[in-house]
Amino acid sequence: MPELLQNPAIQAGILPFGVALLLGLILNRLGWYWAGLALLGGFLATVYVVAGFQFQPWTSTRKLIALGLAAGGVGLLLDIYPWSRRWLPVALFIAAGVAALWLSWPVLKRREGLELWSLGVGSVLFSGWCAATMESLRAKPGQASSAAVALGFGSGGVVLFGASALLGELGIALGAAAGALWLLVAASRKTQLGSLAMLPAGLLCGLIGIAGQVYAKAPWYSLAILALVPVCVRVPASSQWPRWVQLFTPIILASAPAAIAVWLVWRVAGGVPL
């Protein structure tokens, strides 16, 4: 592997951003939600250089990647078929919760009593919340891309300082890929993201946070603060405001809880794992 690709800033920042931007520019011409493939493409580019695509044995990291791919497939189906979305948030919450339990099962099965319940319920709540609330932003590309940037960098930063550079890089890669989508949204009002982008973004960020808590040392309160990202981004921006204000307001609002969560973990941890 070229030396350049061994640099974490390239692996988790420039590479996923570049791949997502390129894919987005190509696919955006289709004028449909296929731009969401750009997010997954950027994420998978980082997966390739830091983890690879082996799926045996079933480690937590490999489960996370597989679940992200599955979420993309589900998101695509949701975009293609005009199913009723009345019960969708509940269904996504439950599905994401089950995914989180599957991811954290090797640790859950060795816990008992209050520790088991708090870890299990917390995993379901955070993962389900992220998946459902992020997917519900699908039709608002400005808010959606802003939330994905903030939640990606936030979950990645929290887990990075929580002792797992690998999981941290995957989260940061999501943020970087979402940054490319944010640029595309800023460049053209016609850019749409859809469930194809937002469901994997929400689920992966949720699962990265959970994996960071269960398998590394990310503290639970950092995830509680990160859960505010999809809420803060929904502060409405007036259509009377200048375009650049409309674009930057959601990303600044969404980044606030993410920055606070990362700062808190950095204060406790003192630095990245080396």
Next chain:
Amino acid sequence: MRKIISALVFAVLPLSAMAADSFTIDPLHTFPNFTISHLGFSTMHGRFGKTSGKLTVDEAKHSGSVEVVIDAASVDTGYIKRDDHLRSPDFLNAAEFPEITYKSSKVTIKGDPSKGKATAVVDGNLTISGVTKPVTLHVKRMHCGINPMDPKKEQYRCGFDAEAKIKRSDFGVKFALPAIGDEMNLDLEVEAVRD
């Protein structure tokens, strides 16, 4: 008839006395150690602080068995942040795979362990992070005898130093390659007390 039975008993007794002895690993005197290249600048040393397991030694047949269980979370490199990183999914993934195990398939002892001049070759399987690969341990020095520190002079123990080389990538531990080395030297200091 009695003479035949007596003869048979006296013939069998020495054989039973020479059957394999089983030992329980002494966790206070058993430490798996490892070394690995750190960015090409220096060799990092680390060890695991909690080990358990069983040995058998058959001095008559020059064979035996080894079964060792290492607590992955007990890794210690002298710097807690690095140890936390080693326990994370980046390396050992200790929360998901709490045990590193070694189980022998064949042990060949050369020399007499009771005289402290024995060596051995141990073929077996090492399992790290859910991946099992064959690894051969080369026992440099093996000694079995009464523990001189035992006031009753009853405790019989066996001990040995063994070494092996592995590649962590063989076990799926690929993070930060090649900056953090792939090849690892394993040095095991093992002592076990006869049951």
